[in-house]
Amino acid sequence: MRRTVSARRVLVSTALLVFAALWALPFIGLVVTSLKPYSEVILHGWWSMGGTYSLKNYIEALQSPFYNLMAGFRNSFIVATASTFIPVLLASLLAYSLSYLDFKGKTTLFVSILFMMSVPQQMVVIPLYMLYAKIGLLDKLLGLILLHSAWGVPWITFFMRNYLKMIPSSLVESARVDGASETTILMRILIPVITPAVIAASAIQFTWVWGDFFYAMVFLASPDNWVITQRIALLKGEYHIDWGLLSAGAILALIPPLVIYTAFRKYYVRGFAGWALKG
């Protein structure tokens, strides 16, 4: 009985590993293309093991003043870091209010936040574009940061609130009875508990902002201000596209989110799951 079970386990595991290998193939192809001269890839296919491997594409992509990926990285880091910090802070405050403060219209506010979570990005750009044009925030990283920050607040609020619900309210109540101010309660009791939530939300928000293309396309027009995703998508010359360089650029662009994912994997997974499973 036992043995058949483990035999089945081995079979299932093998099947899954094969599946994962197939699943990873497109990605592997991208990596190989970035490591070989493009002419070799198109004439012999990336699966041919031979040929010349080098980091030439990476070096060129990073150093070429025309591609200027470094500037793209700089802009992306500025935007993604600021747009992670601000909304996580704001959303924590809001989540706290929803959980521990009493005020009229709490349910309405909660429902509106859920609605804001699901509105498509396309719904806000036009009026903001006009507004930014008037107050001079167009083509500025600050404008993009403010938008991303506001956009992150609803879902992070919901996310944090799910975490806060896990804390027994008696803890907070007894602290209130002891005469602690809301700020003290927040600092002493809640922060330690919701740290994992903050990490998970930050990781997801950072990845999301890093990968955003639509907002950047609408609000950043000068090549100097372009974030990395725009550079990858728009970096083709009039009569010249170098796919080797493009792949290298693409790989470089996905390194930061990949590192964050690997570092905070367990938080991530818990965060996504928290989305679906109510407390």
Add this chain to the structure above:
Amino acid sequence: MRGLEFLVFLLLPLAVLGVWVVYPILATVVLSFTTSSGFSLGSHIAVVTERSPLKALIYPEPGPYPPWGALIHNALWIAIGLPLVVFLGVVLAYLLREAYGSGAVRSVIFLGMVLPGVVSGLTIRFMFDADIGIFPKLFSLLGIQELAKTWTIYPQTALLALILGSVWLWLGFSVTIFSAGLDAIPKSTIEAAIIDGASPVQIFFKVILPQLKPVTLVVTLMTIMWILKIFDIVYVATGGGPGGSSTVLALIMYTYFASALEYHKAAAVATILALLTLIPAGLYIKSVLAGEK
């Protein structure tokens, strides 16, 4: 003192949301219903009846394969992509529970979730390229010449390539949530079934699936919302072509907004998109509120 705390804790975030989320949403709705002459349905009618293949929401002369119009393309995307995401998600999550090396498999599947959309679009182009892509190579080995071509340049297959590519990207989400859902199922119910002599397959269908219903609902609604908003992978992989056969709503909104500067029409497309999103969103909110009680 409490009043000040209210101000900081509640009103500061709400003010930010008011300026950057609520006001623009309302303004977009207003924009979509106004023309120079006041209130009108003109923009909405214009975008729905547009005939040019690169901008049509519903293509006036549908043939046996796309272009059928962005609305139909989005619907098709849901019809094909959603079942794949849900089905593969459940099955993989179930099998991964007792597999060796499941962490590695999970990581690979989840990779699509962390890729920037632009990189995903490039990867999809790679996947379906006749010379270097996996799918065409696979079909040429199988001897099916019709599918051994570059998928993204044929109207018959461009949309399908994007749909399959999006499943590749989004499966990580589905597997993660289903795994969490499986972990939440009490072991006792499964043990009881084993004692009753049920086979693994029976257990899966009779015991586990019914208990996954709420999770399936969430995955379904989230996936629909995600599909409706898809933009970057289409922009990078096909640009909506060939012959407008892979356009989607978000891309058409951008076309009106950026290349033609037709704000009212862009707002109309955005509003239509938002209304469509409200259906799954409303159901999702209902399920969340039900869980609150």
Add this chain to the structure above:
Amino acid sequence: MSQQEKRLTTIALALAVISLLLGGYALVVLQSLSSSVSDLQATVSQLKTSIDQLTARVSKLEGAAAAPPPASPVKLVVIGPWAGKEADYFQAVINAYKKTHPNVEIEYRTMRAEDVAAVMPVQFAAGIAPGDVIFGWAWWIVKMGKEGHIVDVSGLINENDYIPGIVDQVKDGNKIYGVPFTMWLKPGFWYRKSFFQKYGLSEPKSYDEFVSLLEKIKGIPGVKNPIATGDGVGWPMSDVTEHFLIAYGGPQLQLDLISGKVRFTDPRVRDIFANKLVPLISKRYFSEPIEWTTAVTKWWAGEYGIYFMGTWITGMVDDPKDLDFFPLPEARGVVGGADYAFVPKYSRNPDAALDFLKFLATEGQVVHASVPSGKIPTWKKASVEALWPPMQSVYRKIAGKGMSILPDLDDSVGGDWQKLFWDQLKLLWVNPGALDSVLKTLEASQPRP
């Protein structure tokens, strides 16, 4: 919830309303302030232009030369379509300018014309420009000029110094909004001399010979298709199509299609498609569309026999000496076009920008054509001997046959129709049976004269 808390809630909500109102008011004030500031800026810049005009008149009276190079260092941002090797060729032009203008720092940024046309209108509308000298499509430059975003350069260059018709592309009435830079040609099908020698092939003298050449190439081992079809965002296919239309409909047809006088559903147009081009697509003489730079590599490696491409291909192959081309035998015209540059009104250093623009239109062209850029000058004062050798032969082959140089069809029409044209041709190439629906779709959106 205690009484006190309730009271506090009411107070807080009241404060919220007040702060939102205040915020709204502040926004309105800011907006009106910013608009009055921009009004002020406009007035100042108007004053500045009138002063400039006055100074110009005064200096003309005094018989002074062009503006002296700026004494203090200035920085110019130049936005052009070239990346990779092409950008190096353009850098040579910048370096030549820097030799005589050590005070001018020039930063070059890559941005394709279609991206320029997509992202800049919005910026201009907001009164900002990401560059001081920008390359873009001629039709688009004129459109932006008409909307008042571009500096009129009619006093800067002399129209008669240029190949006829070139400056007209950027003219509106007596205003000139851009200057022509070097010109590319789309002269015909390129082949490797060594490939033709090896298999005993020769340039065709008629359409029938062309078809039999394709048939011969088809039989060569290792060849996938006789003609490589390039695909960018659809444009190399549009070039082949135009070449067929010019060859079998005459140069005038091209001009009439641009003006919209001849419709795409016209029987003459349909016949060229149906009898000359589509049969070749149906018989698989053309490959399926391949990303066009990839196609260069494959064609060079012998997977395809001939490749229709512009003169810039000379700078993209390993050995330009092994390269030759033939137009379709009946062609009496080829498409050629210049890159155009302009200075937006929102440039921070308009004087320095205009001086560099003038250089681009004159001496800069000679520099650009002398490096392997695959371009020829539009400025008539440049000598043929100064050209990069492979281009000299192209120049002679086209000029020697007395061919007319015609504007590019989709570049001239531009706008949404251009995208539609590309996209529909992509469709035609993989689905030649769709010819009539393609022509109908193109005609429906084709501009009217």
